[in-house]
Amino acid sequence: MSELMEMLIRRGFLWQSFEIYGGMAGFIDYGPLGNGLRRRLENLWREFFVINERAVEIDTPTVNIEEVFIASGHAESFTDVAIECQKCGKVFRADHYIKEKLNIEADCTIEAVKEIIETYDLRCDCGGRFGEPFHFNLMFTTSIGPGKGKKGYLRPETAQGIFIAFKRLLDYFRSKLPFGVAQIGRAYRNEISPRQGVIRLREFNQAELEYFVNPKEKTHPQFERYANDVVRLVDKFDNEYEITLKEAVEKGIIAHELLAYFIGKTRRFLLKAGIKDDKLRFRQHKDDERAHYAVDCWDAEALTSYGWIEIVGIADRTDYDLRRHIEHSGEDLTVFVQFKEPIKVKKLKIVPDLKKLGPVYRKKAKAIAKALEELEVKDKNIEKVTVEVDGEKIEISSEFFSVEEVEEEIHGEKIIPHVIEPSFGLDRITYTILEHSFEKDTVDGEERKVLRLKRWIAPVQVAVLPLLSKNEFIKVSLEIVDMLRNAGIYTEYDDSGSIGRRYRRFDEIGTPFCVTVDHQTLEDRTVTIRDRDTTKQVRVEIDRLVDVLKELLSSEKDITEFGEIFKA
RNA sequence: GCGCGGGUAGUCUAGCCCGGUAGGACAACGCCCUUCCGAGGCGUUGGCCCGGGUUCAAAUCCCGGCCCGCGCACCA
Numbered sequence: 001m002s003e004l005m006e007m008l009i010r011r012g013f014l015w016q017s018f019e020i021y022g023g024m025a026g027f028i029d030y031g032p033l034g035n036g037l038r039r040r041l042e043n044l045w046r047e048f049f050v051i052n053e054r055a056v057e058i059d060t061p062t063v064n065i066e067e068v069f070i071a072s073g074h075a076e077s078f079t080d081v082a083i084e085c086q087k088c089g090k091v092f093r094a095d096h097y098i099k100e101k102l103n104i105e106a107d108c109t110i111e112a113v114k115e116i117i118e119t120y121d122l123r124c125d126c127g128g129r130f131g132e133p134f135h136f137n138l139m140f141t142t143s144i145g146p147g148k149g150k151k152g153y154l155r156p157e158t159a160q161g162i163f164i165a166f167k168r169l170l171d172y173f174r175s176k177l178p179f180g181v182a183q184i185g186r187a188y189r190n191e192i193s194p195r196q197g198v199i200r201l202r203e204f205n206q207a208e209l210e211y212f213v214n215p216k217e218k219t220h221p222q223f224e225r226y227a228n229d230v231v232r233l234v235d236k237f238d239n240e241y242e243i244t245l246k247e248a249v250e251k252g253i254i255a256h257e258l259l260a261y262f263i264g265k266t267r268r269f270l271l272k273a274g275i276k277d278d279k280l281r282f283r284q285h286k287d288d289e290r291a292h293y294a295v296d297c298w299d300a301e302a303l304t305s306y307g308w309i310e311i312v313g314i315a316d317r318t319d320y321d322l323r324r325h326i327e328h329s330g331e332d333l334t335v336f337v338q339f340k341e342p343i344k345v346k347k348l349k350i351v352p353d354l355k356k357l358g359p360v361y362r363k364k365a366k367a368i369a370k371a372l373e374e375l376e377v378k379d380k381n382i383e384k385v386t387v388e389v390d391g392e393k394i395e396i397s398s399e400f401f402s403v404e405e406v407e408e409e410i411h412g413e414k415i416i417p418h419v420i421e422p423s424f425g426l427d428r429i430t431y432t433i434l435e436h437s438f439e440k441d442t443v444d445g446e447e448r449k450v451l452r453l454k455r456w457i458a459p460v461q462v463a464v465l466p467l468l469s470k471n472e473f474i475k476v477s478l479e480i481v482d483m484l485r486n487a488g489i490y491t492e493y494d495d496s497g498s499i500g501r502r503y504r505r506f507d508e509i510g511t512p513f514c515v516t517v518d519h520q521t522l523e524d525r526t527v528t529i530r531d532r533d534t535t536k537q538v539r540v541e542i543d544r545l546v547d548v549l550k551e552l553l554s555s556e557k558d559i560t561e562f563g564e565i566f567k568a
Numbered sequence: 569g570c571g572c573g574g575g576u577a578g579u580c581u582a583g584c585c586c587g588g589u590a591g592g593a594c595a596a597c598g599c600c601c602u603u604c605c606g607a608g609g610c611g612u613u614g615g616c617c618c619g620g621g622u623u624c625a626a627a628u629c630c631c632g633g634c635c636c637g638c639g640c641a642c643c644a
Binding site (some may be wrong): 006007009010016019021022023024025073074076082084131138156189191192193194195197200290291292293443444446448465467468469470496497498499500501502503504505507516518528530535537566567568 | 569570578579580595596597602603604605606607608617618633634635636637641642643644
C-alpha cells in the first residue's frame, strides 16, 4: 500500500466498506475527512457549473424503472452475454462473435449461446475452447414492489433523470434555450472486477451537467473567459497540442465552441480544486471508444500513480437521449424556437367559399372549411380535393373554393435540443486532489508529510492549539474554537502531546492554519496563526481572527500580509 | 473472470519453511512534566482476514471463500 493510502485510511479519509465482514471490492466508505473534502469539492463544482451558468440542480431517484434504460440504450449495451477463451483469456460478446464466425443471429441468452458453441464446436481464433458463457450486465438489477415486482435498475449515470424530467424543466426555463440542469448523486455499475482502490467503484459519485442548446448554436456567451487559456490536448489520432482553446476551435481540433467552453471551464475548476496543471490533459475519445450516445467526447485526464486516469468526460450527446425518449414515451420533448425574423414563404393555399359551402353541407360546412385550409396543394388548377371530417371522407369540387398564392410568415420551428454533458467522477477527482497535494518536505531537519490542499477545500480549515495543556491556555483556546465555529469555519481543537507533534498531525491532513494560544495571549489577547505550507507564524489580535482567517481561507494570500512575523 | 504474490493491534513489522506462551516499533488514550515544530517519565487499551479440514495442539500445514497488489482480460 502506498504511503498516501496508508495515511488516508489511518486518518479517516477513506475506508474499505464492510470491513468487519471481510470487505467487498468496489465500495468505499468516506470517513469524516474524506467526506468533508468531497463535500467541499461538490460545493466548488456548484459554484462553477450551477450558480455561474443559466442552470439549476435537481435530484432524481437512483432506482429507475426498466423503460428508462430501454429508451436510453443502456439495457441493450449493458446486458451482454460474454464468452471467454480458456486458453488465451480473450473475452468476446457472444452474439457478435457468433454472428461473425457462423453468421447466425444468436439469442442473447446463456442457454442459446452455450448450445450454439457446443453444436458448432466454436473455438477461439487461438484454437482454445470457450468456458461457460456468462452475463456481463453492468447495471445492478432490483425489483420494485412486493412479490415478483416490477423490474428496476440502479442508475448507471445520473443523466437519465434529467432527460426524463425534460418537459418540466423546459417549462421551468420558460421554454427558452440554452439552459443547464445539474445533478450530483450516486450511480452504480456492477463492474466485473473493480480494482485500483478508489479508481473503479461499483457505487460512485457523479456530478453531471446537461446543457441543452439549439443544435445550430453550439456557442457560449462567456467563451471569451477561457478562449485564451492554453490547454494540453490529445486528439483522437494521438496528436498532441499545447494550444489556446480559441485556436483549437478555429483549427477544428475541438468540434465547436461550446465543447471548448466546457473544456476551459472544467480545467479552471480542476485547477481551483487543487489538481496540478502539468498533470492534466484533455484527450479526445477515439471512434471506437465513445459511448453509444456520443458523437464527440473529450476526457479530462489526470496523471496519478495509476497512470493517466479519466476524471471528467465532456460529451456531445446530440439529441440522442431526448429523441429516444420521444420515441419510447410518445411525449413531445421538442422546443419551439422562434426565428429572429419570421421567414416569408410563398405558397398555394385553399380559400374556402363559405357562402357556397354553407347551403350544401350545412352543419359540416365549418369543419370542411377548416380542413380545406389545412390542405397542402401544389397545383393551382386543381379540380377537386378530398377532406376528412369526423372520420368521413368528403370530396369537394373546386366550385366551393379558390386556390390563391399567399405569402405566409413562419415564426419558428420545433427542434430537439442537443445536449453537451460535462460529467465529473467525484471520487476520482477527490483521490487525484489527494495525490497531487501529498508531499514530503523537511522542517528543522526532520521529514514531514504535508497535504497541500487548497485552503477552500480542506476538510479541517483551522486547528486551535494551546501551547501548554494548562487551564488558562485551554480556556482561551476553547473560546476561540467556539468563536470560529460560530463564524462557519471548520475548526478543530487539540491539546494532546507537544506542540510540534500537533502541528504535524494537522499538516498531514491538510489543515491550512493553526492558531496557537501562548503565554503572550494571556497578556495581550493576541494569538499566532501558523501557515501549513511555510510553517511561518504571524501574531494577530483575537478580535481580528475571524476576519483574517476568512480572508485567508478564500484566497491564496500570504499570512505576512496580516501581522508581524512571530519568532518563538 | 484467469494466473502469480500477499493478508499478524490504528499503522509498519518479527514469528510461518521446521505446528507447542504471538514479540517489537510507531500511533492512540490517561496521569505527571512543560515545550513553538513529531524523540521526557509512569501507566493503559488493542492483533493472527473468514470458514472448514488435518492434529493432543494451527498464526504456522491442507482446502474453500473474502480482501489487497501485479500481469492478462473487462471498463457501454
